Amino acid sequence: MSAITADSPSAQVPESKKPGLLKRSWDKYWYAWAFIAPVVIVMVVIILWPLIQGIFLSFTDASEKNVAKVIGGREIPATYDIVGLKNYVDVLTSSTFWIIFARTVVWTVVNVFFHFTLGMILAIVLNRALTGRALYRALLIVPWAVPAFVSTYMWRLMLTDTGLVNSIFTGIGLPSVPWLSDTNWLFISCILVNIWLGVPFMMVALLGGLQSIPNELYEAAEVDGATPWQRFKYVTVPGLRTVAATVILLGSIWTFNMFAIIYLMASQGQRNDIATLPVYAYDKAFTGIRQYAISSTYGVLILSILLVFAVFYKRALAKQGEVW
Numbered sequence: 001m002s003a004i005t006a007d008s009p010s011a012q013v014p015e016s017k018k019p020g021l022l023k024r025s026w027d028k029y030w031y032a033w034a035f036i037a038p039v040v041i042v043m044v045v046i047i048l049w050p051l052i053q054g055i056f057l058s059f060t061d062a063s064e065k066n067v068a069k070v071i072g073g074r075e076i077p078a079t080y081d082i083v084g085l086k087n088y089v090d091v092l093t094s095s096t097f098w099i100i101f102a103r104t105v106v107w108t109v110v111n112v113f114f115h116f117t118l119g120m121i122l123a124i125v126l127n128r129a130l131t132g133r134a135l136y137r138a139l140l141i142v143p144w145a146v147p148a149f150v151s152t153y154m155w156r157l158m159l160t161d162t163g164l165v166n167s168i169f170t171g172i173g174l175p176s177v178p179w180l181s182d183t184n185w186l187f188i189s190c191i192l193v194n195i196w197l198g199v200p201f202m203m204v205a206l207l208g209g210l211q212s213i214p215n216e217l218y219e220a221a222e223v224d225g226a227t228p229w230q231r232f233k234y235v236t237v238p239g240l241r242t243v244a245a246t247v248i249l250l251g252s253i254w255t256f257n258m259f260a261i262i263y264l265m266a267s268q269g270q271r272n273d274i275a276t277l278p279v280y281a282y283d284k285a286f287t288g289i290r291q292y293a294i295s296s297t298y299g300v301l302i303l304s305i306l307l308v309f310a311v312f313y314k315r316a317l318a319k320q321g322e323v324w
Helices: 021-057 086-092 095-126 133-145 148-158 164-171 183-211 215-223 228-256 260-265 268-274 277-286 292-319
Strands: 069-071 074-076
Touching (some): 095 183, 095 277, 133 183, 148 183, 148 260, 183 228, 183 260, 183 268, 228 292, 260 277, 277 292
Antiparallel strands (some): 069 074
């Protein structure tokens, strides 16, 4: 029997001399680290650092009056103090937060419901053999392709008292609607515009899910005498469950955080009556006496609400057997 020497491949390397996990990963996948490094740096600069700074400011009394500033070439240092959880207590015990939170929930639920429902209907229609289907798909994707602020300004022009929509209403004998002047109608207008913008995303995602369902399942169900509703219930719905779960979660987060539509559709005076949490947080930071600490507190609370929602949503799906 030959002895195993230190140079033998079978010789064991002492644990103390083995390279660490990070070192082994770098030696084996250095090219992957090199490719993702720019992305990581950008994410740290534009996402992680502002997030850390926002969390820090939420524990202070920072405002326009006491932050560091330069006036006439003279640097004035910051004088704000750490106040601990005071901002969170003040916000969570105020009726303003809960009113805006309830409005944000209504905004999110209504929009996501119509996004998903209309997107599902359009996806089912476009999944069939239809003359000009490619043209219809291209036209229906346009609202999603156009930047949100452009679409919002376009709708704002059409919804004025003398705009295209009211002109059509009066032309067919219906009374004009104060889409932008009445607070309740303004909130409805924002919902309608957001539905128009969000349906294409749901349609595209669900259409991709429909096309991944094997046709053999529909053919087998039809042979067994299943009605169109039964084929939808027992073939389409189970086949779309994973895709639907994902797009509903993404749609809820995007809609909850939607800022552009309400901000651009309403004037500054109107925004107080229809603001959602992101819009209200923005106004606190950039209108009037800028209250950076309160705005940061709202931002952290928005992030916390969405994280809690995502966790409970994922757990609910896991209980139903969904695997992410």
